[in-house]
Amino acid sequence: MNGSLHAGHSFSLSKVEFATGYQRMKGKRALFPLGFHCTGMPIKASSDKIKREVELFGKNFEDVPEEEDEEPQPPPTNAATKDDVTKFAAKKGKAAAKAVKLRYQFQIMLALGIPLEEIHQFAEPEYWLKYFPPICMRDCTSLGLRIDWRRSFVTTDANPYYDAFVRWQMNRLKELGKIKFGERYTIYSPKDGQPCMDHDRSDGEGLGPQEYTAIKLKILEWTEEGKKEISGNLPEGAEVFLVAATLRPETM
Secondary structure, eight states: OOSOOOHHHHHHHHHHHHHHHHHHHTTOOOOOOOOBOOOSSHHHHHHHHHHHHHHHHTTTTTTOOOOOOOOOOOOOOOOBOSSOTTOBOOSSOHHHHHOOOOSSHHHHHHHTTOOGGGGGGGGSHHHHHHHHHHHHHHHHHHTTOOOOGGGOOBOSTTSHHHHHHHHHHHHHHHHTTSOOOOOOOOOEETTTTEEOOGGGOSSOTTOOOOOOEEEEEEOOOOOHHHHHHHTTTSOTTOOOEEEEEESOGGGO
């Protein structure tokens, strides 16, 4: 729930709608619930951007510096090739094609149709949880989806019932020996104090952890300047190594 629904959502929801309607026509009691997923860091990252932009440009972003207009880019072409109409040619990757060419987060919020004087409220992550679910309900209802809204809820600890359920579930699985503590390399955010998965980041999507190999290089001979530098700082006869980090240890 970090924005309004788009065409992809309607495509996915239509499958559930058709299946539910078909089963009801066969006389079955078919349940179609829909919840509001707010877990993760994209909302937090976006709200942090709004907070910084309010500090920089004011509550209504009136102090934004004027930028030179960028050269207009030709629209992406996903047309079939001339030789074979069954072949699909895309000149841009999926992520690049979906990217919004706006510099600031408040500009993205404006593009979503949010009034300028209301955008500063999105500096608080909790405001996103209140703002977008009703819009989702409105759009799904106008689309004609037969959703049982009584079953809806928002994730995260903003919902104490959901939060307690997830906590109970994880503790129960641990008691049963189904999950255990483990370690793996991951991208970590020092600012937020937790790991951040691919879709949790405001940028850097698709980047994974890189493993460097550290190679010790023993110093066999000191320069005169080096001798002066270490004089009195090392025990007599101590071996000294320089450590080189490399992504390709085979070249060493």
